[in-house]
Amino acid sequence: MNQKLTLRALSVMLLCLVMNNTLATDTAKRFAAHMDFLASDLLRGRDTGSPGHEVAAQYIATEFAKMGIVPAGDDGTYLQRIEFKSTLLDLTSPEFSYTDGDDVTQLEFLTEFTVGANINRTSSAVTGELVFAGFGIDAPFLEYSDFEGIDLTGKIAVVLSGRPQHFPSEEGAHYSRKGTQALVDRGAVGIITVVTPVSERIFPFSRAKEYISKPRIRWVNESGVVQNGYPEIQGSAGLSMAAAKELFSRAGMDLQAIYEQIENGQQPAGQNMGITATISYQSTHSSVTSPNVVGVLEGADPVLKNEYVLLSAHTDHIGVAEHIELGDKINNGAMDNAAGVSTLLEMAHQITQSDQRPRRSMLFAMVTAEEKGLLGSDYFAHNPTVPIDSIVANVNLDMPVLTNAFDQLIGFGAQHSSLWGVIERAVATENMKLIPDPMPEQGIFVRSDQYSFVKKGIPAVFLVTADKADMIFDEHEISSQEFMIEHYHKPSDQLDLPINYDVAAQFVAINRVIATEVANTDERPQWNQDSFFATIDQE
Structure with missing residues (x-):
């Protein structure tokens, strides 16, 4: 009797194995x-x-x-x-310049700066004073804010890419993604994003050209309103590390020192940069x-x-x-x-x-x-x-x-x-x-x-x-x-x-x-x- 049961159990096991292998x-x-x-x-x-x-x-x-x-x-x-x-960017149109008085500096598209097509307007142009706003993050859960002591109303915010290194991973990425809304809430009309050593390792500035000719899209609701379109932002750009260091130097600021601050877990202070910038580019919509x-x-x-x-x-x-x-x-x-x-x-x-x-x-x-x-x-x-x-x-x-x-x-x-x-x-x-x-x-x-x-x-x-x-x-x-x-x-x-x-x-x-x-x-x-x-x- 036991031998029969053993043989039957073995047969069932073999059958299951065959079925699993077949599956x-x-x-x-x-x-x-x-x-x-x-x-x-x-x-x-x-x-x-x-x-x-x-x-x-x-x-x-x-x-x-x-x-x-x-x-x-x-x-x-x-x-x-x-x-x-x-929306698709007109690749012949982007221009970026800034002045700290009488001297005007013109940057080269894709070598020193990049822009993305504007989902809200076909002609984008913004001129404004530059205000450095750290990472541009307001994170109540983490008791952190980059907006103490600065006024972004009508200004172009200059922000570091990413988030503070001491932030927990997912929480930091969440608040970083909410950065544009935080800047809009504080009255910014333009955004300039500056790479950091960390962001440059993850996604080098040089790779921007791989995506620049691709259309940018957003879904629209039944009323035709663009979801997360941020129409308050009239223009934005990203700077290469070399161009950003030169911009900060012209403002009397040391970007390398700021990099060292964030590497050491310190929070860089926001401040007016004493520079006015102009960003412009054209986009087509469909x-x-x-x-x-x-x-x-x-x-x-x-x-x-x-x-x-x-x-x-x-x-x-x-x-x-x-x-x-x-x-x-x-x-x-x-x-x-x-x-x-x-x-x-x-x-x-x-x-x-x-x-x-x-x-x-x-x-x-x-x-x-x-x-x-x-x-x-x-x-x-x-x-x-x-x-x-x-x-x-x-x-x-x-x-x-x-x-x-x-x-x-x-x-x-x-x-x-x-x-x-x-x-x-x-x-x-x-x-x-x-x-x-x-x-x-x-x-x-x-x-x-x-x-x-x-x-x-x-x-x-x-x-x-x-x-x-x-x-x-x-x-x-x-x-x-x-x-x-x-x-x-x-x-x-x-x-x-x-x-x-x-x-x-x-x-x-x-x-x-x-x-x-x-x-x-x-x-x-x-x-x-x-x-x-x-x-x-x-x-």
Whole structure:
């Protein structure tokens, strides 16, 4: 009798192993098929509003329909159509000059200064006195303000890029993103941004030319008002480090000394600079539309099905690189973010094929215009197709680098809420480890689509793979760090990368476990009481 039971148990174990291996193999094949289409040259880099992106959106909607996921966009469709205002800079028009008396200094565009197209006006021109305002940050939660003792009314604010180094990562990035509004609230009519050694390392000034010919877009509401357009700012510019040092020197200020102050954790004092500057440039305006793709899988619990776990990934990339003179110009966005979309599609496939549906409903949102400033997710957060307070959590997938094996996941933002415990338990069942943000200085938690929902009070996590600590890479593998340096936002982020589709299947499986675990918990996730993000929607 015992021998029969043992043989039966062994048979069941072997059957489960075969089924799991078959599932992983099938997932890897489907994942590769999604990638082959979404990252193909046919889609021309899926730029927001482009025909290629429209094709990608329709592909995703068709996949949802095949799985039995119910439309949750506009008018009974999968698509939530967004109206955008687009603006393009006239590259021959930018001018920047300043005077400290009789001497006028004229700066060279793209070598010493850069500007961005103006979303509010076709002709931008501002002249004003310069006032140094530190980082231009007002952070009540951190008991910090750069505006003590200065008056910005009618002035051009000169601000440092980024935020103080002693700021906690996510909190600092949040307040840095609110900087323009803080300057508007204090009457500034123009902004000049100055690089710091930290910001120069993260994104060198010289790379500005890669984006200068791209349109800048913002979504507009039903009244035609531009969201976060800041019409009060009549003109703005960014300076190279060399040009900024010369400007400060002409004002009798030592920018290098200010750099040393912020390196030592000191707060530089704001002051009038005694210089008047003029910034001018021309922009052209147009309209463009682009869709989010939204669907729902109803939960199994008669009560909890009225709550939603939001699973998101962005569908857009940066299109065709006009600044590259020779060679491949198409930014296919294989890892960023065809891989995230493919992961979410395969998660949806596995969840819909399961015999046991999650208790809460799953809300799938494939959002547009992430590369333009998290615009698609921001629009959805302001115009949700389900009640916003019924969304209990957001699990976001953006640019998983699936080129080599991993044994741990980075849970950006998870430590701020009860999601940490739920996800930690889930990954442990897959013999994985959940680790906190290993690069807090980059503020990644507020740089992808989950941030749009965090600002609405929704606990969120952004999950990516972490390389094995003891891994030795061979010639057919690349690390996540190498990808960021060599391939991020470049035409080389394409299908000839050494994508490991077995690893992709593993990433799908563990994310499905995480999403299902969140959907099945009795209590909805909560922010930790001591977390900054527990107060963010109340500020």
